[in-house]
Amino acid sequence: MARSIYQTQTGNAGEAQQRGREALTTNHGIPISDNQNSLRVGDRGPTLLEDFILREKIFHFDHERIPERIVHARGSAAHGYFECTDPIPELSCASIFAEKGKKTPLFARFSTVAGGAGSVDTPRDVRGFAVKFYTDEGNWDLVGNNIPVFFIQDAIKFPDLIHSVKMEADKGYPQAASAHDTFWDFVSLMPEAMHTVIWAMSDRAIPRSLRMMEGFGVHTFKLVNAEGETHFVKFHWRPRLGMQSLVWDESAKLQGADNDYHRRDLHEAIAAGDFPEWDFAVQVFDQALADSLPYDVLDPTKIIPEEVVPLRVIGRMVLDRNPDNHFAENEQVAFLPSNIVPGIDFSDDPLLQGRLFSYLDTQKSRLGTTNFHQIPINAPKCPYANMMRDGLMQTAVPKGRATYEPNSLDQAGEDPGPRANAAGFTTAPQQVSGEKLRIRAETFGDHYSQPRMFWRSQTENEQAHIASACVFELSKVGLDHIRNRVLSHLANIDGGLAQRVADGLGTALPKAAAPFRTPVDLEPSDALSIQKNWKQTLHGRKVGLLFGEGSDKAEIDKLISAIKAEGGSVFTIAPKIGLLKLEGGEMKADGQLAGSPSPLFDAIAMILAPEVAEKLARDSAAVGFVTDAFVHLKAIGHCNGSKVILARAGIEADEGVGHYSNLPETAKRRYWAREAKVRDLA
Numbered sequence: 172m173a174r175s176i177y178q179t180q181t182g183n184a185g186e187a188q189q190r191g192r193e194a195l196t197t198n199h200g201i202p203i204s205d206n207q208n209s210l211r212v213g214d215r216g217p218t219l220l221e222d223f224i225l226r227e228k229i230f231h232f233d234h235e236r237i238p239e240r241i242v243h244a245r246g247s248a249a250h251g252y253f254e255c256t257d258p259i260p261e262l263s264c265a266s267i268f269a270e271k272g273k274k275t276p277l278f279a280r281f282s283t284v285a286g287g288a289g290s291v292d293t294p295r296d297v298r299g300f301a302v303k304f305y306t307d308e309g310n311w312d313l314v315g316n317n318i319p320v321f322f323i324q325d326a327i328k329f330p331d332l333i334h335s336v337k338m339e340a341d342k343g344y345p346q347a348a349s350a351h352d353t354f355w356d357f358v359s360l361m362p363e364a365m366h367t368v369i370w371a372m373s374d375r376a377i378p379r380s381l382r383m384m385e386g387f388g389v390h391t392f393k394l395v396n397a398e399g400e401t402h403f404v405k406f407h408w409r410p411r412l413g414m415q416s417l418v419w420d421e422s423a424k425l426q427g428a429d430n431d432y433h434r435r436d437l438h439e440a441i442a443a444g445d446f447p448e449w450d451f452a453v454q455v456f457d458q459a460l461a462d463s464l465p466y467d468v469l470d471p472t473k474i475i476p477e478e479v480v481p482l483r484v485i486g487r488m489v490l491d492r493n494p495d496n497h498f499a500e501n502e503q504v505a506f507l508p509s510n511i512v513p514g515i516d517f518s519d520d521p522l523l524q525g526r527l528f529s530y531l532d533t534q535k536s537r538l539g540t541t542n543f544h545q546i547p548i549n550a551p552k553c554p555y556a557n558m559m560r561d562g563l564m565q566t567a568v569p570k571g572r573a574t575y576e577p578n579s580l581d582q583a584g585e586d587p588g589p590r591a592n593a594a595g596f597t598t599a600p601q602q603v604s605g606e607k608l609r610i611r612a613e614t615f616g617d618h619y620s621q622p623r624m625f626w627r628s629q630t631e632n633e634q635a636h637i638a639s640a641c642v643f644e645l646s647k648v649g650l651d652h653i654r655n656r657v658l659s660h661l662a663n664i665d666g667g668l669a670q671r672v673a674d675g676l677g678t679a680l681p682k683a684a685a686p687f688r689t690p691v692d693l694e695p696s697d698a699l700s701i702q703k704n705w706k707q708t709l710h711g712r713k714v715g716l717l718f719g720e721g722s723d724k725a726e727i728d729k730l731i732s733a734i735k736a737e738g739g740s741v742f743t744i745a746p747k748i749g750l751l752k753l754e755g756g757e758m759k760a761d762g763q764l765a766g767s768p769s770p771l772f773d774a775i776a777m778i779l780a781p782e783v784a785e786k787l788a789r790d791s792a793a794v795g796f797v798t799d800a801f802v803h804l805k806a807i808g809h810c811n812g813s814k815v816i817l818a819r820a821g822i823e824a825d826e827g828v829g830h831y832s833n834l835p836e837t838a839k840r841r842y843w844a845r846e847a848k849v850r851d852l853a
C-alpha cells in the first residue's frame with residue numbers, strides 16, 4: 172500500500188484519547204482516520220466521489236457564513252451581569268429591579284452602524300450598545316446606541332437612511348463612512364436628522380474605547396409598578412472609566428494600525444480581569460412633566476437634559492467574560508426591542524413602534540428559522556413553555572399529545588382553564604383615539620433648538636472638532652448643491668458654526684433654511700460635553716514604552732510599576748522583538764517599533780541609550796511615533812538621550828512633554844491647548 176508523505180495527525184480514537192484530545196469524527200460521529208489526505212485512486216489519481224469525509228467537510232465549510240446584519244454588522248461582545256444597586260419597586264415590578272444586590276446575567280454587543288462585518292473599528296459612526304438581560308421573567312433586550320438621539324422620527328424612513336449611508340449603490344464604496352454624497356444628500360433633505368448629525372460630527376462618534384462610551388435606550392419607555400401605575404423613563408449607561416474619544420487624525424490612522432482596535436481593547440481588558448463597568452441610570456418623569464417640555468418626549472430626535480430630569484443610578488453592568496466563540500455568540504445573538512418583561516413597557520414613539528417589527532423579521536433572514544430563540548445565546552435562562560411547535564431546525568423534543576391550549580389532556584381530570592399567568596406581561600392600559608392618518612405631530616417639528624443646545628454645551632475645542640468634522644465630511648461631497656443645503660441647516664443651528672464650516676470649505680454661506688418651527692435657545696447642558704466630564708485617571712489607559720539595547724532596566728521597571736500602581740497598563744516596544752541586552756538586565760518587547768505606532772496608546776514614554784536614540788532619530792517609525800503622539804495631544808515622557816528624536820520631529824516642550832518620571836501623572840489627560848499649534852481647525 173502507498174504511504175502518505177504526510178503523517179496523519181488524527182490517528183485512531185484510542186491514541187487521541189490517550190493524548191487527552193478528542194478524536195476527530197464526522198458530524199455523524201464516524202471516527203476519522205486521516206484528516207490530511209482525500210480518498211483517491213492510487214497516490215496520484217483522481218479523487219473519489221465516494222469520499223464522504225471530504226464532501227461533508229467541504230459542504231459544511233461552503234455554508235459557514237450567514238447574512239451579516241444589514242446594519243451594525245461589525246460588533247464586539249461580552250458576557251457579564253447586571254446588579255441592582257437601588258431597587259425601584261415603587262416604579263416597576265420588573266424582577267430585575269426588585270432587590271438590592273440581585274444579579275442578572277447578560278450579554279452585551281457594541282457595534283458600528285454603517286460598515287460590513289469585516290470593516291474597521293474606528294470610523295466616524297454612531298455605536299450600537301445592545302444588552303440582552305436574561306432575567307428570571309424572560310429576556311429583556313435594551314437595544315440602544317452611544318448617542319441618545321436618532322436621525323429619523325418615523326420607522327418608514329429607516330431603509331432610506333441606511334441606503335444613504337451605506338456604500339453607494341453603483342460604486343460599492345465608501346465602506347463604513349458617512350463622508351459621501353448620498354448620506355449628506357439624504358440628511359440635508361431631512362432636517363429632523365440635524366440633531367443626530369451634530370452628535371455624529373462630535374467626538375462622541377470616535378470613541379477611544381467601547382469601555383469609555385455612554386449608552387442610551389434612546390426612546391422613551393414606560394415603567395409599570397405592581398399597582399399598574401406608569402411613569403415615562405429614559406435609560407442611560409455611564410462608563411465607570413469616564414468618557415474618552417480619539418482625535419480624528421488618530422482614529423483615521425488607527426484604521427491602518429489596528430483594524431480591531433476596539434475589539435482587542437475590550438477582549439484584552441476582560442482577559443486581564445479589568446472588567447469594564449457601567450452605571451445604569453433612569454430618568455423618570457410623568458405626563459405632566461412631558462407636557463411642560465417644549466418638545467415631544469415621543470420624538471426620538473430629542474433628549475431630556477439631565478439638568479431638567481436628573482438621572483437616578485439603579486444598577487451597574489459588569490462585563491466579566493469574553494465569548495468562547497465569535498460566531499456562536501457575537502454573530503448569532505439576536506436582539507429584539509420587542510423582548511420586554513413585566514414592569515417595563517413601550518411608548519408610542521413611532522420609531523420604536525417600527526423597530527418592534529423589524530428585529531424579529533430580520534432574524535428569520537439572518538438565522539434562517541423561527542427557532543432562532545433556541546440558539547444558546549438567545550435562549551432565555553428561565554423556563555419557557557407554549558404551544559408553538561416544529562419549524563426549521565427544531566432542536567427541542569416537546570412531549571405529549573396536546574399542542575393547543577386550552578386542553579384537558581396534560582393534567583388529566585383538572586379544570587382545563589387557560590394556562591396564562593396573571594402575573595405575566597400586561598400592556599399598560601392607555602386611552603387612544605383619533606382618525607387613521609399618515610401624519611406627524613407638529614410637536615415633532617422643532618429641528619434646530621436641540622442641536623443648538625448640544626453645540627453650545629461643548630468646550631471651544633470640542634466645537635472646533637465639530638466644525639472641522641463637518642468640513643472634512645463635506646469636502647468629500649462632490650455636489651455643491653448638497654454642501655450648500657447642509658450649510659443652510661447649520662445656519663439655523665448656529666451662525667458661527669455655519670460660517671466656520673463655509674470658510675473651511677472655501678465657499679460662501681447660503682441663506683438659512685426655512686425652519687418648520689423657529690428654533691429657541693435652550694439652556695446648555697454640561698453633561699453633553701466629554702471634555703468637561705473628563706476623568707483624570709490612568710485606569711483603562713495604555714502607555715507605549717519605547718526602549719532599546721542598553722536602556723536602563725531599573726528605570727524601565729520603576730516606570731512600569733508606577734503606571735501600574737495608578738491602574739494603567741504598559742505596552743513595551745523596541746526596534747527588535749527578540750531578547751535585548753539592557754543596562755542591568757535583559758528584556759523582550761511586546762511589540763516591534765514599526766508595528767506599534769503611537770495611535771495605539773494613550774501616552775508614550777522613551778527610555779533609550781543615547782546611541783540608540785541617535786540611530787532612531789533617523790528612523791521614520793521612531794520619528795512618526797513621537798510626531799503622532801504629539802499631534803494627537805498625548806503626554807510624552809522622554810529621557811535625556813531621546814530628546815534628539817523629539818528635535819528631529821520638531822516637537823517643542825509643553826506641559827504634556829517632559830521627563831518620563833512625570834508620565835504617571837501627565838498621561839491622565841490629553842493636551843487640548845496644544846491643538847492650535849499642530850492643526851488648523853475650522
Ligand code: HDE
Binds near residue numbers: 298315326506
Ligand atoms: Fe436598529 N436594527 N433599527 N436601531 N439596531 C438592527 O437588527 C432598525 C434603531 C440598533 O448588536 C437590525 O438584528 C429599524 C435605533 C442596534 O445585534 C435591524 C430602525 C437604535 C443594533 C434594525 C432602527 C437602533 C441594531 C439589523 C428604525 C438605537 C445591533 C440586525 C425604526 C436606539 C444589535 C438586527 C446587535 C440592529 C432595524 C433604529 C440600535 C435591521 C427598522 C433608533 C444597537 O432589524
